[in-house]
Amino acid sequence: MQVNIARRAKEIEPFRVMAILARARAMEVAGRDIIHMEVGEPDFPTPMPIVEAGIAALRAGHTHYTPALGLPALRAAIAAYYGERYGVDVSPSRVCVTPGASGALLLAMAALFNPGEEILLADPGYPCNRHFARLVEAKAVGIPVGPETAYQLTADAVARHWGPNTRGVLVANPGNPTGTLIAADELAAIHAEVRARGGWLIVDEIYHELVYADAPPSAAGLGEDVLVINSFSKYFLMTGWRLGWMLAPSSLLPSIDKLAQNIFLAAPTVAQHAALVALEAETRNFLDQRKFELQLRRDALLPALADLGFDVKTAPQGAFYCYAEVSRFGMSAESLAEKLLLEAGVALTPGTDFGAHLANRHIRFAYTTTLERIQEAMQRIETVLGC
Amino acid sequence: MQVNIARRAKEIEPFRVMAILARARAMEVAGRDIIHMEVGEPDFPTPMPIVEAGIAALRAGHTHYTPALGLPALRAAIAAYYGERYGVDVSPSRVCVTPGASGALLLAMAALFNPGEEILLADPGYPCNRHFARLVEAKAVGIPVGPETAYQLTADAVARHWGPNTRGVLVANPGNPTGTLIAADELAAIHAEVRARGGWLIVDEIYHELVYADAPPSAAGLGEDVLVINSFSKYFLMTGWRLGWMLAPSSLLPSIDKLAQNIFLAAPTVAQHAALVALEAETRNFLDQRKFELQLRRDALLPALADLGFDVKTAPQGAFYCYAEVSRFGMSAESLAEKLLLEAGVALTPGTDFGAHLANRHIRFAYTTTLERIQEAMQRIETVLGC
Numbered sequence: 001m002q003v004n005i006a007r008r009a010k011e012i013e014p015f016r017v018m019a020i021l022a023r024a025r026a027m028e029v030a031g032r033d034i035i036h037m038e039v040g041e042p043d044f045p046t047p048m049p050i051v052e053a054g055i056a057a058l059r060a061g062h063t064h065y066t067p068a069l070g071l072p073a074l075r076a077a078i079a080a081y082y083g084e085r086y087g088v089d090v091s092p093s094r095v096c097v098t099p100g101a102s103g104a105l106l107l108a109m110a111a112l113f114n115p116g117e118e119i120l121l122a123d124p125g126y127p128c129n130r131h132f133a134r135l136v137e138a139k140a141v142g143i144p145v146g147p148e149t150a151y152q153l154t155a156d157a158v159a160r161h162w163g164p165n166t167r168g169v170l171v172a173n174p175g176n177p178t179g180t181l182i183a184a185d186e187l188a189a190i191h192a193e194v195r196a197r198g199g200w201l202i203v204d205e206i207y208h209e210l211v212y213a214d215a216p217p218s219a220a221g222l223g224e225d226v227l228v229i230n231s232f233s234k235y236f237l238m239t240g241w242r243l244g245w246m247l248a249p250s251s252l253l254p255s256i257d258k259l260a261q262n263i264f265l266a267a268p269t270v271a272q273h274a275a276l277v278a279l280e281a282e283t284r285n286f287l288d289q290r291k292f293e294l295q296l297r298r299d300a301l302l303p304a305l306a307d308l309g310f311d312v313k314t315a316p317q318g319a320f321y322c323y324a325e326v327s328r329f330g331m332s333a334e335s336l337a338e339k340l341l342l343e344a345g346v347a348l349t350p351g352t353d354f355g356a357h358l359a360n361r362h363i364r365f366a367y368t369t370t371l372e373r374i375q376e377a378m379q380r381i382e383t384v385l386g387c
Numbered sequence: 388m389q390v391n392i393a394r395r396a397k398e399i400e401p402f403r404v405m406a407i408l409a410r411a412r413a414m415e416v417a418g419r420d421i422i423h424m425e426v427g428e429p430d431f432p433t434p435m436p437i438v439e440a441g442i443a444a445l446r447a448g449h450t451h452y453t454p455a456l457g458l459p460a461l462r463a464a465i466a467a468y469y470g471e472r473y474g475v476d477v478s479p480s481r482v483c484v485t486p487g488a489s490g491a492l493l494l495a496m497a498a499l500f501n502p503g504e505e506i507l508l509a510d511p512g513y514p515c516n517r518h519f520a521r522l523v524e525a526k527a528v529g530i531p532v533g534p535e536t537a538y539q540l541t542a543d544a545v546a547r548h549w550g551p552n553t554r555g556v557l558v559a560n561p562g563n564p565t566g567t568l569i570a571a572d573e574l575a576a577i578h579a580e581v582r583a584r585g586g587w588l589i590v591d592e593i594y595h596e597l598v599y600a601d602a603p604p605s606a607a608g609l610g611e612d613v614l615v616i617n618s619f620s621k622y623f624l625m626t627g628w629r630l631g632w633m634l635a636p637s638s639l640l641p642s643i644d645k646l647a648q649n650i651f652l653a654a655p656t657v658a659q660h661a662a663l664v665a666l667e668a669e670t671r672n673f674l675d676q677r678k679f680e681l682q683l684r685r686d687a688l689l690p691a692l693a694d695l696g697f698d699v700k701t702a703p704q705g706a707f708y709c710y711a712e713v714s715r716f717g718m719s720a721e722s723l724a725e726k727l728l729l730e731a732g733v734a735l736t737p738g739t740d741f742g743a744h745l746a747n748r749h750i751r752f753a754y755t756t757t758l759e760r761i762q763e764a765m766q767r768i769e770t771v772l773g774c
Contacts, residue, residue, distance in 0.1 A: 004554050004585065006523070009498045009642035018455070018648060046450035054657070055442050063433035063627045068405070099486055099629065102652055111396045115502060115524050131649040136393070137502050137524045167391050198391065240450045240656030242486065242629070255396035261405060262518040265489055268655045269627030270441070 012131045017349040020337065024347040035377040036369055038347040040176065042320065043368050044290050046237050050278045054241075057273030064269065068260040069253075070097025070245070071272045077279045078245055086218040094224065094247050096256055099267045101206050101231035101244035105132045106263065108227050108246065111255045112200050113138035117167040119202075122153050123355035124323070124362070126176045126204070141166070144357035147313035151178040151323070155189035162193070168200035173219065174207045177354045177364040178323040179298075179316025184217050191222045202227045206244070209235035209287075211318035212295040225249050232271070234319075235287055236278045241271035294320050297367040297374055304378040305365065308385065322365040323351070325358075329385060332360045344380035399518045404736040407724065411734040422764040423756055425734040427563065429707065430755050431677050433624050437665045441628075444660030451656065455647040456640075457484025457632070458659045464666045465632055473605040481611065481634050483643055486654045488593050488618035488631035492519045493650065495614050495633065498642050499587050500525035504554040506589075509540050510742035511710070511749070513563045513591070528553070531744035534700035538565040538710070542576035549580070555587035560606065561594045564741045564751040565710040566685075566703025571604050578609045589614045593631070596622035596674075598705035599682040612636050619658070621706075622674055623665045628658035681707050684754040684761055691765040692752065695772065709752040710738070712745075716772060719747045731767040 017038050024034045045051075069075065075095040082090040098104040105128065113119060115137035121129055123142030130140035143161050145151045153171050169190060174181045182190070187203070194201040203219035205228055220228045231244035248256050260266075277283055301322060305312055310324035326336050333350040340346045351362030367374055404425050411421045432438075456462065462482040469477040485491040492515065500506060502524035508516055510529030517527030530548050532538045540558050556577060560569045569577070574590070581588040590606035592615055607615045618631040635643050647653075664670055688709060692699055697711035713723050720737040727733045738749030754761060 004499065004501075004504075004587070005639065005642055006497065006499055006501050008501075008523070009639075009646060012645050012649060014641075014645045015648050041452055045448045051445050051450065054445050058438050058441050058445075061432045063438065063625065065428055065626050100652060102650060106650060110393065110522055112391065112393055114391075114393050114395075117391075128649045135497055135523060135646075135650065136395070200391070238450065239452050240653070242651075242653070242655045252392065252396075254401075255392055258399050258401045259396060259522075261402050262399060262515045263489060263493065263522065264629075265487060266627070266629070268629045268658065270657060271655065 008134050012134055013127070015127065016353045020341060020347055020349065024341060027345070032345050035346045035373050035380070037365050037367065037374070037377060038349045039368055040366055041239050041368060042234065042237055043370070044237050046241070047283060047286050049283050050236070050238065050274045053277035054270050054274035057270050062269050062273050066266045066269050066272055068264070068266050069257055070095070070267060074272050074275055077276055081279050082218065082220050086221060088218060088221040090220060090247060093253065094250060096246045096248055096260065097267050097272060098244045098246060098260070099264055100233060100242045101204070101229050102128065103264055103267065104229045104244050104246035105129065106135070107256050107259055108202050108229065109133055109136050109138060110259050110263070111252055113167055116165060118163060118165045119168045119170055120153065120158060120161055120166060121170045122151065122175065123357040124151065124177055124351060124359060125355060126172060127353055129170055142355050142357065150180040150314045151175055152180060152182045153190060154186055155193045158190050158193045162197055166199065168202060169194050170202040170204065172204035172207070173216070174211060174316070174318040176207065176319060177321050177349070177351070178314065179207070179319040179321045180314050181211065181216060181317045187219060188222060191226060195225065200227065202229065204229045206231040206234050207319035210291055210294060210320065212291070212298070213317060220247055232275050232278055235291065236275070237287065237290065238271065238275070238278065241268065241274065243267055243271040243275055294367065297371055298322070300371055301365065301367050301374055304375070308378065308382055310363070320367050322367070324363055324365065325361055326363050327361050333363050334360060337363055340381060340384060344377070344384040346377045346380055395521050399521055400514070402514065403740045407728060407734055407736065411728060414732070419732050422733045422760050422767070424753050424761070424764060425736045426755055427753055428626050428755060429621065429624055430757070431624050433628070434670060434673055436670050437623070437625065437661045440664035441657050441661035444657050449656050449660055453653045453656050453659055455651070455653050456644055457482070457654060461659050461662055464663055468666050469605065469607050473608060475605060475608040477607060477634060480640065481637060483633045483635055483647065484654050484659060485631045485633060485647070486651055487620060487629045488591070488616050489515065490651060490654065491616040491631050491633035492516065493522070494643050494646055495589050495616065496520055496523050496525060497646050497650070498639055500554055503552060505550060505552045506555045506557055507540065507545060507548055507553060508557040509538065509562060510744040511538065511564055511738060511746065512742060513559060514740055516557055529742050529744065537567040537701045538562060539567060539569045540577060541573055542580045545577050545580045549584055553586065555589060556581050557589040557591065559591035560603070561598060561703070561705040563594065563706060564708050564736070564738070565701065566594070566706040566708045567701050568598065568603060568704045574606060575609060578613060582612065587614065589616065591616045593618040593621050594706035597678055597681060597707065599678070599685070600704060607634055619662050619665055622678065623662070624674065624677065625658065625662070625665065628655065628661065630654055630658040630662055681754065684758055685709070687758055688752065688754050688761055691762070695765065695769055697750070707754050709754070711750055711752065712748055713750050714748050720750050721747060724750055727768060727771060731771040733764045733767055
C-alpha cells in the first residue's frame with residue numbers, strides 16, 4: 001500500500017564496493033581465500049595509546065554528551081595542531097568536532113546550499129559527496145578530470161563550469177580514488193576564483209597526513225573563508241570511533257552549531273577523549289611509521305600493476321589508492337572486477353563507484369592489506385589474466 | 388563577501404535550552420551554585436557492565452567500521468529484545484542500528500519525504516523532529532495538543548489535519564516535553580488512519596522503557612509498516628556513546644541501507660559492542676532500579692510543583708519531564724525561566740523550545756538531578772516567587 005519513498009532514496013546509488021564486499025564475504029564463508037583490496041579502510045588497528053586513552057575515558061565516567069561542537073580541550077588541541085603542523089593560526093572557536101568527516105560534509109552541505117544550488121566537484125571522486133548534496137536537495141555537478149590535471153579540478157575548470165546556480169566547489173587533496181594532489185598554487189587559484197564569485201570552497205583533507213613526500217600546505221592557510229574537513233579515521237587509524245572535524249568561517253559558526261545540535265547532538269564522547277592522545281607528538285611519530293608502511297606498499301604495487309598492464313596514469317602521492325585504466329583487458333571495469341573476484345579471489349572496486357567519466361574503464365586498488373598479500377594478489381591476477 | 392548561507396541554516400532555531408545551559412555554566416564559573424533541571428540527559432553514569440563491555444571491545448581491537456546497519460549480533464539482540472520484552476516477532480534484518488536516535492530520525496526523513504511533503508506531529512514536541520524534516524526540505528506541521536488528549540495526537544486530529552501534501556505522522560510515546568502516553572487503542576487508530584491514506588507512521592519510543600506503571604505495548608506490534616525508533620541514550624544511560632536504532636519495513640531496507648552507507652558509514656563500533664551487554668537481562672534489572680529512582684523523583688516533584696502554583700495539567704507517566712503551565716506568575720515562560728536562573732539558580736527550559744502552541748506559557752522541568760537537589764530547587768523557587 002505504501003508507495004511513497006522519497007525520490008532521493010531511489011536515486012542515491014549504493015556503493016558498488018559494498019556489494020562486492022558482501023559477495024567476497026560470502027565466498028569466504030564458503031571457504032575461499034579473498035584478498036581485500038576494495039575497502040577504503042586501513043588494515044592497521046587503532047594504536048594502543050589511543051585505545052588506552054579511550055579506556056581511561058570510559059573508566060573516568062566520560063559517558064555523557066559533550067557540547068555539540070565538541071570538547072573544548074579537543075577543539076583547542078586541533079587548533080594547536082594546525083599551528084604546529086602547518087604553521088597556520090586557527091582559533092579553537094572555528095573547530096567543529098563531528099561524527100566522522102561524514103558529519104562534517106553533511107553540516108557543510110546543510111549550512112551552505114539551498115535546493116537546486118550547485119556545487120562543483122571532480123569526477124571521479126568520493127561518491128558520498130554528491131549524495132550529501134542530494135540529501136539537502138542541492139546538486140553536485142561532476143566535472144570530468146583526467147591525468148592531464150592529476151585527476152583534480154583546476155582554477156580554469158572551475159571558471160569554465162561556474163554557472164548561474166553554482167554556489168561552491170569541493171575538492172579533496174589528495175583525492176579518492178586516485179591519491180593525487182592539487183598543487184598549492186593551483187588550489188590558491190581555485191580559491192581566488194571561488195571567492196571572486198562569492199562562493200564557498202570546501203577542501204577535504206582526510207588523506208592529507210598520508211602524503212608520502214613533503215606534506216603540502218593545508219588549505220586552512222588560504223583564509224578563514226575556506227571550509228577544511230579532516231578526520232581521525234585514516235591517518236589516525238580511528239575509523240570505527242566515528243570522529244572528524246571541520247574548520248569553518250567564524251560567520252558560519254552559529255549556523256553550524258545549531259545544525260550540529262539538531263542533527264547529531266554531539267560526536268561520540270569516548271572518541272573525543274581518545275583523540276586528544278591521537279594528536280600528541282609521540283602518537284603521531286608512531287602513525288608516521290604506519291604511513292611509511294603504506295608508502296612501501298605503494299612503491300611495490302605501482303610497478304607490479306604496470307607489469308600486469310594496468311595503466312596508472314598519475315602515480316598516487318598519498319592516501320592508499322591506485323586508480324588504473326583497464327581498457328587493454330577488453331572488458332568493462334565491472335566485468336573485470338567480477339572476474340578477478342571470482343577467479344583470482346581478489347576484491348577490487350570498479351570506477352563506476354566514483355562517478356561517470358570513463359568510470360567503467362577504471363579500477364581502484366586499495367593497498368589496505370599487507371605487502372605479502374598485495375604480492376600474492378598480483379600473482380593471482382597474472383595467472384587469471386595470463387599477462 | 389560570502390552571503391550565501393542556506394535558508395535552512397537561518398531558519399532552524401537553536402535550542403533555547405543550550406543558551407540557558409551556557410549561561411548557567413558561566414554563572415557556575417563565577418561561583419554560583421546552579422541546579423540543572425534543563426537538560427534532557429539522565430544524571431546517572433553508564434552502568435559498569437556496559438562500560439566494561441566497551442573497554443573489552445577496545446582491548447579486543449574492535450576499532451574498525453561495522454556494516455552500515457550495524458553488527459549482525461546487535462541487530463539480532465535488538466530483534467530478540469522485542470520478542471522477550473513486548474512479545475513481538477521482529478526479523479533482525481529490519482533492525483537498523485544508527486548513530487543515536489538522531490541518526491534514525493534523519494534516515495527516516497531522508498528515506499520517506501520529498502521536498503514540500505508534510506509530516507504531522509504534536510506541538511509541543513521534541514524540536515529536532517521538525518528540523519530533521521527541514522533538513523531534507525520536507526515540512527513538519529505542528530498540530531496543537533493539550534491536556535484534553537494528554538498532549539498527544541489522536542486519530543481524529545490526524546484525520547482532520549491530513550492534507551493533499553501530507554505523507555506521514557510522527558508521534559513520541561511517551562512524549563517530550565510532557566512525559567505523557569498515547570493509549571494503545573488510540574495509537575492503533577492513528578495507525579489505521581495513516582495506513583488508509585498510504586502514509587507512513589513513525590513512532591519515537593526512546594522513553595518507552597521509562598514508563599513507570601505497566602509498560603504499554605510497543606508500536607512494533609502494530610505492523611511491519613510502522614517505523615519504530617529507539618535509543619540506547621535514555622533508559623540504557625548511554626547518551627555520549629551515540630547509539631540508537633530503528634525498526635523499518637522490509638521494503639525500505641535497501642533504501643535505508645544505501646542512505647546509512649552514504650550519510651554515516653556506520654554507528655560507533657565500541658558503542659555497538661557495549662550495547663550487547665546493555666540488552667542483557669541482568670543489566671536491565673539494574674536499569675529498572677534507575678527507572679525507579681526517576682519515579683521517586685517524579686512522585687516528589689509533582690506535588691511540590693502543585694504547591695508552588697505550577698500547573699502540570701497531565702501527570703507524566705514516563706520519561707523524566709514535567710510540563711507546567713505558568714500563567715499565574717504573570718510573566719512569559721521565557722522571562723520566568725530567566726528570573727529563576729538568575730535569582731534562584733535553577734535552570735529550566737521554556738516551552739518555546741518545543742513549538743508554538745501556548746509555548747511561552749509553559750516551562751519544562753527535567754528531573755535529571757537528585758531528589759535532594761530537586762527539593763532544594765523547589766525551596767529556592769518558593770523563596771524567589773514568594774509562593
